[in-house]
Amino acid sequence: MAKVEITCTDYLTHAEELAHFAQAWEIETKKKNRGRELVGAVSERRTKETRRCHKCGQVGHLRAACSDKEEKKEPGFTLAVSETSIKPGRDWILDSGSSRHLVNDQSWLEDLVPHVDSCTQPNGAPLKITMKGTLTLHVQACGKKQILKLTNVYSENVVQNLLSYGTLDKMGYLLAQRGGRRVLATKDGGRVVFDVDLRKNVLVVEGRVVKLREAPAEVVMAALEEEVHGGNELSPDVQYGTLLDFHKRLGHLN
Numbered sequence: 709m710a711k712v713e714i715t716c717t718d719y720l721t722h723a724e725e726l727a728h729f730a731q732a733w734e735i736e737t738k739k740k741n742r743g744r745e746l747v748g749a750v751s752e753r754r755t756k757e758t759r760r761c762h763k764c765g766q767v768g769h770l771r772a773a774c775s776d777k778e779e780k781k782e783p784g785f786t787l788a789v790s791e792t793s794i795k796p797g798r799d800w801i802l803d804s805g806s807s808r809h810l811v812n813d814q815s816w817l818e819d820l821v822p823h824v825d826s827c828t829q830p831n832g833a834p835l836k837i838t839m840k841g842t843l844t845l846h847v848q849a850c851g852k853k854q855i856l857k858l859t860n861v862y863s864e865n866v867v868q869n870l871l872s873y874g875t876l877d878k879m880g881y882l883l884a885q886r887g888g889r890r891v892l893a894t895k896d897g898g899r900v901v902f903d904v905d906l907r908k909n910v911l912v913v914e915g916r917v918v919k920l921r922e923a924p925a926e927v928v929m930a931a932l933e934e935e936v937h938g939g940n941e942l943s944p945d946v947q948y949g950t951l952l953d954f955h956k957r958l959g960h961l962n
Contacts, residue, residue: 802904802911804873814863816917817841837862845915847902850886856902871913
């Protein structure tokens with residue numbers, strides 16, 4: 709780079725030297741900047757990703773750094789509880805997503821008849837039905853043992869046994885609290901049908917399958933379930949009728 713003699717008294721020569729100094733400074737500065745730009749371009753070329761992302765399909769980044777990566781979300785609802793918290797043949801899921809009572813063991817049902825139909829599973833998928841019958845359960849109602857008889861129960865290959873809350877609601881029952889217990893009771897606040905537990909956000913009813921022939925003394929108790937839903941008319945022929953009819957004629961004798 710040119711040097712400037714600051715003691716020179718020849719101002720014309722001095723001005724010329726300053727001009728040369730400025731030109732030399734500009735040239736030197738451009739060379740340095742050009743070197744930095746070259747190094748930056750080489751560095752960028754070395755670090756630029758050329759592989760394709762398997763998530764969005766774009767070139768320039770990998771799946772782990774993809775901006776379209778979905779956040780993990782917890783499921784919005786539970787279709788079934790784990791097998792370890794359910795006792796086979798003893799626990800029944802009280803489910804609002806099923807449109808029918810469903811059992812996975814046809815031998816539990818009585819009065820079996822062929823029935824071609826379909827119902828909605830908790831996940832919204834249709835399920836074909838081929839048989840239906842009557843189910844009798846030994847349940848707890850406010851801690852006391854009670855016999856529950858359910859009609860129109862369908863047998864199909866389901867993972868868990870389901871009691872349809874929607875069906876029970878149409879029959880006049882709803883969830884309530886009685887003495888610190890969660891129960892299913894009549895909507896008028898009267899009779900309690902059974903106790904309900906909450907396990908992992910799933911409503912579960914404990915019920916043991918009972919065959920009427922195994923408990924003849926409790927048949928009338930089972931038949932009384934029908935009384936809640938009407939059927940107060942008696943046959944004019946006093947020699948014929950159901951167990952419930954004779955029970956009513958005898959003044960609800962226990």
